[in-house]
Amino acid sequence: MLELTNPALLRTQSYINGQWINADSGATFEVTDPATGKVVAAVSDLGADETRRAIEAAAAAWPAWRDTPVKERAKILRRWYDLVIANTDDLARILTAEQGKPLSEAKTEIVYSASYIEWFSEEAKRAYGDVIAPPARDRRIVVIKQPVGVTCSITPWNFPCAMIARKMAPALAAGCPFIAKPAQETPLSALALAVLAEEAGIPAGIFNIVAGENAPAIGAEMTSNPLVRKFTFTGSTAVGKLLQAQCAQTMKKTSMELGGNAPFIVFDDAQLDEAVKGAIISKYRNAGQTCVCANRILVQEGVYEAFASQFTAAVKNLTLGNGFDGHTDLGPMITAKAVNKVESLVEDALQKGAQALVAGGPSSLGDCFYAPVVLGDVTDQMNLFTEEIFGPVAPLYKFSTEEEAVRMANDSKFGLASYFYSRDIGRISRVAEGLEYGMVGINEGIISNEMAPFGGVKESGQGREGSKYGIGDYLEIKYLCLGGI
Numbered sequence: 001m002l003e004l005t006n007p008a009l010l011r012t013q014s015y016i017n018g019q020w021i022n023a024d025s026g027a028t029f030e031v032t033d034p035a036t037g038k039v040v041a042a043v044s045d046l047g048a049d050e051t052r053r054a055i056e057a058a059a060a061a062w063p064a065w066r067d068t069p070v071k072e073r074a075k076i077l078r079r080w081y082d083l084v085i086a087n088t089d090d091l092a093r094i095l096t097a098e099q100g101k102p103l104s105e106a107k108t109e110i111v112y113s114a115s116y117i118e119w120f121s122e123e124a125k126r127a128y129g130d131v132i133a134p135p136a137r138d139r140r141i142v143v144i145k146q147p148v149g150v151t152c153s154i155t156p157w158n159f160p161c162a163m164i165a166r167k168m169a170p171a172l173a174a175g176c177p178f179i180a181k182p183a184q185e186t187p188l189s190a191l192a193l194a195v196l197a198e199e200a201g202i203p204a205g206i207f208n209i210v211a212g213e214n215a216p217a218i219g220a221e222m223t224s225n226p227l228v229r230k231f232t233f234t235g236s237t238a239v240g241k242l243l244q245a246q247c248a249q250t251m252k253k254t255s256m257e258l259g260g261n262a263p264f265i266v267f268d269d270a271q272l273d274e275a276v277k278g279a280i281i282s283k284y285r286n287a288g289q290t291c292v293c294a295n296r297i298l299v300q301e302g303v304y305e306a307f308a309s310q311f312t313a314a315v316k317n318l319t320l321g322n323g324f325d326g327h328t329d330l331g332p333m334i335t336a337k338a339v340n341k342v343e344s345l346v347e348d349a350l351q352k353g354a355q356a357l358v359a360g361g362p363s364s365l366g367d368c369f370y371a372p373v374v375l376g377d378v379t380d381q382m383n384l385f386t387e388e389i390f391g392p393v394a395p396l397y398k399f400s401t402e403e404e405a406v407r408m409a410n411d412s413k414f415g416l417a418s419y420f421y422s423r424d425i426g427r428i429s430r431v432a433e434g435l436e437y438g439m440v441g442i443n444e445g446i447i448s449n450e451m452a453p454f455g456g457v458k459e460s461g462q463g464r465e466g467s468k469y470g471i472g473d474y475l476e477i478k479y480l481c482l483g484g485i
């Protein structure tokens with residue numbers, strides 16, 4: 001049994017219209033700890049009917065929330081932020097139990113999640129309109145911004161709390177009611193957020209969680225119901241495309257945070273120690289299961305050997321283990337299936353001539369554990385050049401010129417995060433402008449925070465989360481033409 005200071009945070013029912021409810025069918029699904037395989041909780045398994053009721057409740061609750069003065073909405077969100085921070089330890093324990101990440105990373109995720117609630121509680125007050133010069137003297141052009149309306153989200157298991165917070169906080173701040181479907185692997189930290197939403201005074205129907213195993217059924221209701229005006233998704237590109245197509249039938253506004261294939265470029269003039277540190281954190285955080293993880297490490301030939309040897313030494317120092325163990329740097333992967341997928345990418349690369357600089361691989365610690373791997377002499381002919389690895393495997397590629405590095409980096413259908421290390425100001429400008437990515441880390445391996453716009457181009461999606469731009473995804477622009485003046 002998971003030990004918590006506040007056991008009331010561990011919920012197995014869903015939260016709809018201010019009520020904790022069970023599935024109509026009475027069915028449940030199990031959430032297991034990937035480190036031990038043990039059941040953490042049996043969660044009520046909701047489906048399309050309950051989702052429809054949540055949408056209807058949100059639509060009914062919307063006018064009062066929309067018309068609540070923004071200062072009041074901001075205060076309620078601020079209270080929610082304070083409660084999340086006050087409960088960081090318990091929330092992090094729930095997160096590690098359902099997801100596996102080291103407890104220190106789980107705490108970081110909770111504080112990061114809270115930072116979006118804090119930020120958008122402040123930004124809520126700054127959703128300004130415009131007054132525009134008119135074409136005729138007897139007219140005025142005024143632009144106001146209004147909440148888009150009922151918003152639904154579907155989010156993945158890799159950051160189960162933060163991915164919801166990044167969407168829900170701007171939606172509520174803008175004046176939209178919100179319904180979240182967390183990933184079936186990790187619904188518990190989301191349900192805990194709802195406990196604190198209730199305590200903070202978020203009105204009934206404004207924040208709802210529908211947990212269920214049948215994602216396609218819940219997703220179909222969310223994307224087809226005409227009451228839903230905005231749909232926001234984080235997950236794989238394949239599922240994102242499907243949901244985007246479903247939303248097209250009722251022309252919903254959408255935001256899509258999809259897959260990545262991040263290049264991490266180390267130039268000859270890089271500060272090597274810093275580049276190694278950045279590559280380790282970018283690659284191995286959350287056991288390599290983030291959409292902004294370094295997926296292809298491109299190293300210029302003059303520093304290739306030195307970088308490979310320092311990087312390999314650092315990887316050998318990483319400790320694999322249960323996330324609750326204080327020494328653990330790398331927890332389990334989410335499922336045994338995820339382990340198998342990563343292993344098949346490594347086998348393909350080895351067969352095609354890659355060198356195992358750190359052998360790693362499946363571990364005796366359990367089905368979901370995979371020890372870190374470093375591969376040298378990787379080429380663009382290997383599957384892991386084009387595919388998102390989503391696991392603790394670092395492939396090293398060698399390049400000779402700046403042009404070659406940028407060309408290799410852009411040789412992908414994805415365009416989410418990219419990174420490069422250089423101390424040359426001219427090169428920094430050229431490469432930063434040349435990379436076809438929504439985000440560029442320059443001499444930095446960790447770039448995400450609530451004050452900056454997170455998002456991708458190409459098949460990595462559309463929309464931005466965080467920053468002053470993030471709230472715009474939840475607002476409609478209305479033009480008022482004042483005549484007869």
Ligand code: ADP
Nearest residue numbers: 154155156182183184215216219234235236239
């Ligand atoms: P991942 O590989 O990270 O699990 P997915 O895109 O499969 O990425 O899953 C992300 C989220 O999308 C999860 O909440 C999952 O339940 C949901 N999902 C998966 N398939 C569908 C679908 N066909 N319709 C709606 N939601 C889906």
